[in-house]
Amino acid sequence: MAADDRTDVLVIGAGASGAAVTWRLAGAGVRVVCLEQGDWVDPRAYPHWRADWELHRHTDWSAEPNVRRLPQDYPVNDTGSSISPLMYNAVGGSTIHWSAHFPRFRPSDFRVRSLDGVADDWPIDYATLEPFFDLNDRMMGVAGITGDPAYPPKSARQTPPIPLDTLGATMARGFDRLGWHWWPSDSAILTRDYDGRRACINCGPCDLGCPTGAKASTDVTYWPKALALGARLVTRARVREITLGPDGLAGGALYFDREGRLHEQKAHTVVIAANGVGTPRLLLNSRSARFPDGLANRSGLVGRNLMFHPYAMVRGLFDERLHGLRGPLGCSIISQEFYETDLSRGFVRGYSFQVARGLSPIASATGGSVGDRVPWGREHRRHYDTRFDRTLTVAVIGEDLPEPENRVDIDPTLTDGHGIPAPRVSYTLSENSRRMLDHGIARAREALEAAGAREVAVNPLLRAGGWHLMGTARMGRDPATSVIDPEGRCHDVPNLYIVDGSTMVTCAAVNPTSTIQAVALYVADGIVRRRS
Amino acid sequence: MLEARRNLLAVVLDTLVPASAGFPGAGAIALDHVLAAAAASPEVDALLSDGLSAVDDAARAAGGVGLAPLGQDDRERVLRRIEQSHPAFFDSLVRCAYDGYYSHPTIVARLGLDPGPLHPRGHRLAPEEPPDLARVIARGPIYRRA
Numbered sequence: 001m002a003a004d005d006r007t008d009v010l011v012i013g014a015g016a017s018g019a020a021v022t023w024r025l026a027g028a029g030v031r032v033v034c035l036e037q038g039d040w041v042d043p044r045a046y047p048h049w050r051a052d053w054e055l056h057r058h059t060d061w062s063a064e065p066n067v068r069r070l071p072q073d074y075p076v077n078d079t080g081s082s083i084s085p086l087m088y089n090a091v092g093g094s095t096i097h098w099s100a101h102f103p104r105f106r107p108s109d110f111r112v113r114s115l116d117g118v119a120d121d122w123p124i125d126y127a128t129l130e131p132f133f134d135l136n137d138r139m140m141g142v143a144g145i146t147g148d149p150a151y152p153p154k155s156a157r158q159t160p161p162i163p164l165d166t167l168g169a170t171m172a173r174g175f176d177r178l179g180w181h182w183w184p185s186d187s188a189i190l191t192r193d194y195d196g197r198r199a200c201i202n203c204g205p206c207d208l209g210c211p212t213g214a215k216a217s218t219d220v221t222y223w224p225k226a227l228a229l230g231a232r233l234v235t236r237a238r239v240r241e242i243t244l245g246p247d248g249l250a251g252g253a254l255y256f257d258r259e260g261r262l263h264e265q266k267a268h269t270v271v272i273a274a275n276g277v278g279t280p281r282l283l284l285n286s287r288s289a290r291f292p293d294g295l296a297n298r299s300g301l302v303g304r305n306l307m308f309h310p311y312a313m314v315r316g317l318f319d320e321r322l323h324g325l326r327g328p329l330g331c332s333i334i335s336q337e338f339y340e341t342d343l344s345r346g347f348v349r350g351y352s353f354q355v356a357r358g359l360s361p362i363a364s365a366t367g368g369s370v371g372d373r374v375p376w377g378r379e380h381r382r383h384y385d386t387r388f389d390r391t392l393t394v395a396v397i398g399e400d401l402p403e404p405e406n407r408v409d410i411d412p413t414l415t416d417g418h419g420i421p422a423p424r425v426s427y428t429l430s431e432n433s434r435r436m437l438d439h440g441i442a443r444a445r446e447a448l449e450a451a452g453a454r455e456v457a458v459n460p461l462l463r464a465g466g467w468h469l470m471g472t473a474r475m476g477r478d479p480a481t482s483v484i485d486p487e488g489r490c491h492d493v494p495n496l497y498i499v500d501g502s503t504m505v506t507c508a509a510v511n512p513t514s515t516i517q518a519v520a521l522y523v524a525d526g527i528v529r530r531r532s
Numbered sequence: 533m534l535e536a537r538r539n540l541l542a543v544v545l546d547t548l549v550p551a552s553a554g555f556p557g558a559g560a561i562a563l564d565h566v567l568a569a570a571a572a573s574p575e576v577d578a579l580l581s582d583g584l585s586a587v588d589d590a591a592r593a594a595g596g597v598g599l600a601p602l603g604q605d606d607r608e609r610v611l612r613r614i615e616q617s618h619p620a621f622f623d624s625l626v627r628c629a630y631d632g633y634y635s636h637p638t639i640v641a642r643l644g645l646d647p648g649p650l651h652p653r654g655h656r657l658a659p660e661e662p663p664d665l666a667r668v669i670a671r672g673p674i675y676r677r678a
Contacts, residue, residue, distance in 0.1 A: 048651035052635045111678040125678070147665070149673050163657050172663065181668055201654025211651045325645070326655030340676050361634040361643055366627065376626055377608045381552040388643060 001254075001262045007033040007232075009527065010252055010267035012239050012282065014038075015093015016513050017499040017520035018273030019218035019226065020136065024524035026229035030531065033265055035237040035255050038072040038090035040219065046209040053208065054362045061208045063088065063097050064464060072236065074416035074423075076277060078466075081427035083308045085277050085466040091235060092219035094275065098467070098513065099206050099330025100188040100215045101354060102142055104133055105515045106151060108340060109508035116341045118348050119401050122505045123477050123486035124522070126152070132518040132525075139225075140216035140517070141194045144186040150336040159192040161185070162200070167322040167392050168332040171355045174451025180337040185354070186514075187331035188216035197221075202327045205360070215328075237263075240420050241286040242270055242295055242496070250295075250496040256418045269495045269527065273520070276306065276469025276501040280408040281423040283473065296473075296490035301483050303409050303472050305402035307507040310429055311465040312396040312437040313369040314444035316453025321389045324358015332357060338443060339509055347435040349399040351509045353444060356393045364388045369395075370459045394448060395462075396440030398433050399509040402471050429461060437461065468512050473502035488523030499523050540584050541566060543600045547607040548629050555642055558633045565632025566625070576624065583621030587614050 009025055011018050014036035025032045047053035047061055058067065063086040065073040072089045088096045107126040112119045134155045144157035161184035164172060168184075175182040189206070190199050200214035213220045227233060236258035243264065245251040252266035272279050280303035284294035294302050335353040338345070359368045364387050367373050374383045411424040437460065445456045476482025479491035484503055490496040499520040501512055508515070545566065546559035570577040590610045591599035599607055615622040633639055637647035646653065 046651070049649050051637055051640075051648055053650055055631055055635050058631075106675050107678040108676040115676065115678060145662070145665075147669055149669060149671055150675055152675070161663075163660050164663055165657055165660070169660075169663075176667060179667075181671070181674055183665070183668065184663060201652065202657055203650040203654040205650070212654075326657060336674070340674070361640055361645070362631055365630040365634050373626065373630075376548040376629075377611075378550060378604055380549050381555060385553070 001264060006252070006266035006268065007031050008267065009269045009271060010035065010265055011271045011273055012253060013093065013273035013275070013278065013500065014091045014218070014223070014233060015273060015275065015500070016095050016218055017516050018093070018271075019222035020139070020517045020520040021271055021273060021499050021524040022231045023139070023222045023226040023229065024521055025527060026226050026231040028528040030528065032231045033267070034231060034233045035239055035253065035265060036091055036233060036235050037238040038088070039235045040091045041096055041209060043209070043211045043213065046211045048203055048205070048208065048211050053205065054360050057205070057208060061097070063207065063467070065089070071417060074420070075414055076422065077411045077414050077424040081425045082429055082461060082463065083310065083427055083466045084464050085425055085469055086464065087275055087277065087469070090219070091223060091233065092217040094467070095217040095513070096209050096219070097207050098217075099328065101330050101511045102140070102186045102188040102514045103334060103352075103510040104151065104186075105508040105510065106339070109506060112349070112506045116348050119506045120476065120481070123475060129515070129518045129522055132521040133514065135521055136514065136517045140188045140221050141190050141197065142186055143189055143191045145184055148183045150181060150183065150339065157186065158194050159190050159199070162187050162189060162191055162328055162331050164332065165323060165327050167324045167357055168355060170318065170322060171392055171394070171447070171451050172333055174447045175335055177450040178447060180335055180447065182333050182335045185331045185334045187328060189328050189331060190214045200328060204325050204327065204329055204357070206329050238416070238418055238420070239282060240418065242282065244286070244288050244290060244295065244493075248290060248493065250493050260418065269497065271497040271499055273500045276472045277408050277423050277425065279498060279500055279502040280472040281410065284410050285421055291492070296483060296492045296496060298492050299480055299483060301404075301474065301481070304404040304407045305471040305474055306406040306408055306425065306427055306469070307400040307402055307471040307504070308427065308466045309468045309507060309509070310398045310400060310433050310437060311462040312441050313393055313459040313462050314396065314441055314448065315368070315370045315391050315393045315457045316448030316451065317387060317455040317457070318390045318392070318453055322358055322392055324389055324392060325360060327357055329357050330354070335447070338440065345439050347432045347439065349401065349436070349509065351396050351398040351436055351440045353440070353447070354395040354397055356395055358389055359387070359391055361388070364391075369393060369462055370457045372457050394444040396437055396444055397509055397511075398436040398440065400433055400507055401430060402474070402506065403430060408472050468501065468507065470501040470504040470507045470512060473498045474505050475503045476505065487526045488519070497523055497527065537581070537584055538563070538567070540588060540599060541580075543607070544584070544587060544611065544625070545629050547604065547611055548626060549633055550604060556638065558629050561636045561639060562629045562632030565635070566628050569628050579621050579624060583614065583618050583625065586618050586621070587611070590614055
């Protein structure tokens, strides 16, 4: 086994949070090595360059690792989960295939126990994170418009908002008729050239990557800057386990290189940024006499409290063409009318509406996220033509609450291509989340009808919707009820940090990446401060 | 044998998506895609072979001459029976047929879209005024201070 030189900080994972933390540390003069199991994605490899681009959505560019099955992917046993975890393994991580919808958590999202008597409060608050939200916005580049009454005032957005176009304006009219909140989405997609990157050309399928570089995947935002500052990034380096020294501190990591050779990367400090499934997998696979149940797992909470954002999809059918194939797929407008708790609705906490754009040609036939396939046979043409480019979809994004039974553990038999035990996900939608989604479906139907939809179709729970992997190494002050402290350090191993979605105490009702990255920058600041 | 399978598959595809309203049938458009999917996977190939045999048997039982000579309504009746008796085959076939059909440049162009790669052409959006958010703003803050 080859042993590499000891570095100051080892970061595991080059996605949203790993990139941010590496950049911040490298900028402070810290020697950083990052190990990433995936590779760089060549922008010329994206399906957008091919006429058959849509076929790749369900094969080699699927968001599901169990479908994609590339050498850099690891399998996930999700047979015990009603939602499939999604992820991408590459420099940039899941920001390669995200839709770049970029809302922040709200102040109340950090005070769930105090305000609503459920789950737990975060040990940090919105005000603490605000400068890191702003810094992250500048690094990623955000299209949007200030003044949203659903949030405290924000700093200026980097570029104007993504145009509503026909589809967004149609849905906005529905919300207006009902007197409900809506706002153009904060999106990490440039509408003007910014920071050396080009503006969006509105080609549509952001979920298949962005060959323009307008979408803020961290391979085009943080990484070029981090490397220029001296950070070292090792790709196709799959970490098997984190090593533990006799002093009880993390010593580094054992990893396989692209040829399958085992290496040891030693470090004074280790930061894990491997997502809400990969991080507990790594910790639970890093067993020792001192930590027989997995590293940093004296609380028994590593892997527990898994939260997804459960999605219900509500699609309206309109008479007129909506031109829904032009513009970023996932970003149009958002409504937070039902975000804060109102117990008269029959559930605690709330949800957002995210208005997505239209269905592409194959998805129009197969039903897209609703899954209602156009009938075959003599009536096929009539049904298809009625649907094509005449639909818009409102996604209901509910706030999941942490429950210990929802968890990631290690599958007893399944392994990845290097023989490393694979994760197993167990997840059941709670009664509170079910009631929340049902309320959201009814309200989305109301809004679509107000917008002019003549038919509405519903998928009550999107199975392939596990974009957001959260809560499996939660932050807190008490070592008995949390895995990491308010500075991001593991209670049990003080030179081991976690910065990905695992850290989230609660998950709010919006996409989490903006908040994950703000937390990562906040944790990185603490590492720098303590070193000096 | 292979030619017979190919011909039967083309008829099945034309029954799933018949030529209509200026659109060609799937037999001409999606055949190569379905055959390529079968060639790439022994499991899919076996599923297709078994399913097509069942279709042929059912057609002969219905009319005694196979699927091709039957009219659209009779073909649909045969396929609806197969949809019930061989759901995995049928679901996979319809999915694959739609994939091949609606990714084909001929059909994409017929839908009024540019059939080439999305990049670098993208889409042009009409210039628009900033959205009118006055009503939303007038409500004042809707978040809880914490």
